[in-house]
Amino acid sequence: QKEVEQNSGPLSVPEGAIASLNCTYSDRVSQSFFWYRQYSGKSPELIMSIYSNGDKEDGRFTAQLNKASQYVSLLIRDSQPSDSATYLCAVDAGGTSYGKLTFGQGTILTVHP
Amino acid sequence: GAVVSQHPSWVICKSGTSVKIECRSLDFQATTMFWYRQFPKQSLMLMATSNEGSKATYEQGVEKDKFLINHASLTLSTLTVTSAHPEDSSFYICSAETGDEQFFGPGTRLTVL
Numbered sequence: 001q002k003e004v005e006q007n008s009g010p011l012s013v014p015e016g017a018i019a020s021l022n023c024t025y026s027d028r029v030s031q032s033f034f035w036y037r038q039y040s041g042k043s044p045e046l047i048m049s050i051y052s053n054g055d056k057e058d059g060r061f062t063a064q065l066n067k068a069s070q071y072v073s074l075l076i077r078d079s080q081p082s083d084s085a086t087y088l089c090a091v092d093a094g095g096t097s098y099g100k101l102t103f104g105q106g107t108i109l110t111v112h113p
Numbered sequence: 114g115a116v117v118s119q120h121p122s123w124v125i126c127k128s129g130t131s132v133k134i135e136c137r138s139l140d141f142q143a144t145t146m147f148w149y150r151q152f153p154k155q156s157l158m159l160m161a162t163s164n165e166g167s168k169a170t171y172e173q174g175v176e177k178d179k180f181l182i183n184h185a186s187l188t189l190s191t192l193t194v195t196s197a198h199p200e201d202s203s204f205y206i207c208s209a210e211t212g213d214e215q216f217f218g219p220g221t222r223l224t225v226l
Contacts, residue, residue: 032213043206043220044157049213088156092213099145099210103156 002027004091006104013111019076021107023089026070031094033065035074038086038106047087048074079111116140117209119218126197127226134192134221136207142187143209148180151204151220163190197225 003026013019021035032051036044048063050056050072056063062075072091076083089104116139126132136146144165149157161171161182169182181193190209194201202225208215 034214036217043217046214046216051213099147099215100159100162101147101157101208101215102159105156 002030002091002093002097002102004089004102004104006087006089006107008105008107010108010110013079013109015079015081015111015113017079017111019079019083019109019111021074021076021087021089021109023072023074023104024070025072025089025091025102027091027093027102028067028070029093029095030067030070030091031098032092033063033072034090034092034101035061035063035072036088036090036103037083038088040086044088076109079109081111081113084109084111115209115211115214115216117207117216117218119207119221121221122219123222123224125224125226128198129196131193131195132197132223134194134205134207134223136190136192136209136218138188138209138211141209141211143190143211144187145210146184146190147208147210147215148182148190148192149206149208151206157206160192165190194223197223199225201225 035048038044050063060077064073086106090101146163148160163184165184184190206220208217
């Protein structure tokens, strides 16, 4: 059974700090990795996608992927109160399961002024 | 770009009635759409994959006769919850695939009395 694990938190950081969110996955053949942000009562919003080992940066967000360790992370620099949300890690195993996302349970992030 | 809409955004119905939820990709065509369900304080669980012009494929444990999916065109998929019961009350979210990424609709909150 494919599993995606996240620390549920809550993770609390001061405004301006770096927030670090982590995710591990069990299916070694997983191909695609995504970070979504979900505000309370809303649907997920795609923040980052990453497909190959290394770092990928987009504005204040950096995704890091290490397939050997089956680990993906999201760094948020200069955290703002508006970043307070639940962050969901999602994994697409590819192959016959292409497009089917398995989500982690989410990490609640609180950025306090 | 990559905007997905859902209708209705919320619905309250009596036990035993059927409810139809529409999912539309507004600015792109989606051969494949996905339906998820999210219970309070839980992550998203994939219910089914909706393929234009063919039958939907359902995840294990999801009753295909209860959750009817029709993907009538490249921009529209519908989910009908038949004979809804209180335990079907949940947040139903669709997503549409473009390239390697999925974009989510705003969700439909279903409450069955």
